[in-house]
Structure formats: C-alpha cells, structure tokens
Amino acid sequence: MKPITEAEWTKRPDLPTLIAALGADECRYVGGCVRDALMGIDAHDVDLATRHEPAEVVLRLKDAGIRTVPTGIEHGTVTAVLDSGPVEVTTLRRDIATDGRRATVAFATEWKDDAARRDFTINALYAHPETFEVSDYFGGLDDLAERRVRFIGDAHERIREDHLRILRYFRFHARFGSEPANEEAVAACRELAPTLKGLSRERVGWELQNLLALPDPSPTIARMAELGVLAVVLPETGGVQVNRLARLVTAEREAGIEPDAIRRLASLLPPDPSCAEQVASRLRLSNAQKKRIKVGAARTEADTANPRALAYREGLEIARDRLLLLDASVSDLAGWEVPALPIKGGEIVAAGVGAGPQVAKVLRTVETRWVDEGFPDEARTREIMAEEVANLA
Secondary structure (H helix, E strand, O other): OOOHHHOHHHHOOOHHHHHHHHOHHHEEEEOHHHHHHHHOOOOOOEEEEEOOOHHHHHHHHHHOOOEEEEEEHHHOEEEEEEOOEEEEEEEOEEEEEEOEOOEEEEEOOOHHHHHHOOOEHHHOEEEOOOOOOEEEOOOHHHHHHOOOOOEOOOHHHHHHHEOOHHHHHHHHHHHHOOOOOOHHHHHHHHHHHHHHHHOOHHHHHHHHHHHHOOOOOHHHHHHHHHHOOHHHHOOOOOHHHHHHHHHHHHHHHHHOOOOOHHHHHHHOOOOOHHHHHHHHHHOOOOHHHHHHHHHHHOOOHHHHOOHHHHHHHHOHHHHHHHHHHOOOOOHHHOOOOOOOOOOOHHHHHHOOOOOOHHHHHHHHHHHHHHHHOOOOOHHHHHHHHHHHHHHHO
C-alpha cells in the first residue's frame, strides 16, 4: 500500500488551518480519502471525523475565519468551505436505532464507536491529520491489502440497519474486490435482497449509477443477476441485457470512450422507449437523463446505415449511445463535429422562391440531399439548392 502522504489531497495548503482550528488530536481523516490514498487512487472528497459537536465545530471554524455550511447538521455534519475545496466535518456518532432506511444516531466521543457504525472495514480507517498514523479497529488494512470487501461485524445485521448496503457492497466489490468474494457478505446480500424494495427509488438509482460508472461493472452486474439482487431493483433486465452490458463495456474500451452510467443503464433495458421512460421515472433520473435514455431506447438497426446522419439528427451523444448499444462501430464519429447546413431560407427567397411553405419545402429537400451526400461544402450545397429551385419552375 502507498503512504498516505503521497496523496495529492494531503498537500492542500489550507488543510493545516482547518486542522489547527479543530485540534489535531480531536479530528481524524476518515473513510474514502484514507482508503483511496492507501490504494494510490486520487480522492476528490476529503472527510474529517471529530469529537467536537457541530455547534463547537462551527464556532471554532468561525474563529479561524473559515466559512461553514450546515449541510447535515442534524446528523452531525458541517461543511468547511476552503479555497482548495470543501471538507465535510462530522461529529463522531453511534447508532441508537435503525429501520433499514435511516438511522437514529447519538454523538459519541470514541473513534471505535464511530467506526463500528460504518459499513465495510475498508471504510472504517482513520488517519491522524499530522502524523497520518492509521487507526484500524476492524481489520480494514488487511482487507484492503487482500482486496477483500467485508462488512463490519455481522453482515446480516449491517444490512438490516441500512438495506442500501446491499448495493453498496456490490459497488465496492466491483471497485476494490477480488475473487472469490466474501461468502458471508454474498449470502447476506442474496438472502436480504427483497428488502431493497423498501428503499427510496432515488437512493437506488443513485447507487446504480455509481456502480455502472466504474471501469467494468459487468461481472458484478452478472453476479447480482445470478443472486436475484438485480431482479429486485431492475426487473426489466434479463440475460440478454446483462450480456449486452458486457459487450458495451468492451466496445467503449476499444473505442477509447469514457464509461457512462446512463448509457450502461440503457444497455440493461429492452429497446423500448416506454419501458425506458418508466424506469427513468422510477429511479428519479433527471429530465436530461430521462430524455437521453428514452431516445437511446428508440434505437433500430437502421441507425447503423449512416452514423453521421444519425448524429446530425440526434446529436453526437445520442448517436454514439445508439451505435454502441447496437454493437456498431463509432469510428465515423471520432473527432467529427456536427456541421451546420451552409444555406438558410433567405437565400432560397433570394433565388426567386416566394416566401411561404415552398421555401420550407425546398430547404428540407436541400438538407436531406446534403446529409445523404455526406455534408458537402457550401459550393456543392448551393448547386443542390439551385437544382431544387429549378425543379419548382
């Protein structure tokens, strides 16, 4: 594993001011930033745990000239707004009661109590903000070294506390895990998969997007399907769709295209716009995402005949999505920009066509021929226009 001090985020120039305000012995870097630093992975989010309660955190940071935002103050979280980026500062907590969807917590003073309420051992690593010595209460360092994703304590109990941890398990296994997977965790996820039905669809949608955005989630998705987990959250997905995702991931990699969660979600659905719209609504996707997944689902084999014409009609993003989902090449779109028709309606009027429906008809015809000819230059486009104007005589 890598020394934490090699991580770029540890060099942020305003972190020492934040640490001094809280007191180095009263706070610890925690969770993903520690885990990723040890793995040599860039971390974008920096989180601190502290013994101070939220009101004290706000007061101390105010005295240090650091602005705060009460992003989750009822749960103990205050965001420190630094020039180098935000840092979430959360008071140590312990669970009082859980119902599978949310937890009632109380503030704590012991690091281990806070660690005990976290999901996986690799997420319960705390680093001293000055020495960067790691505190590991549940064997997370060994698990990280072995690329093993393991629940803290009893897997069934952890999942019953928050059912979303089933999806989180598969996401973390896709990102960090090795084979074979942890048997206890897999068994608990399979047994408790039906509990996912009680979760907010928005939380499920967000977790699915996080999983699908990883470099290669296809083996994990296939495992989720095998265990009956995928059928609970995406009942529209069958073996054909799972195989399509695997082919899509390969095609993206070969074409040098970045992973995209929405495109990959589309691959897990039948090519049916109404089905795609229903799923997008159920998962609370944004309007832009809903439109994209619906238009992508409208793909047909005819889309492959002229990729650039498709991109002209639907936009590059949609065209790329459709072609990839149809197992077609996207090489014609690489480095290509969608052009604009070189002429406008006013030029048709100037050529002698009276203003009105005839102008629009000529313009549409010219555009169709221009696209069919492969977007020729302005000179050829004017020739096409002249031919169509002459046809009106």
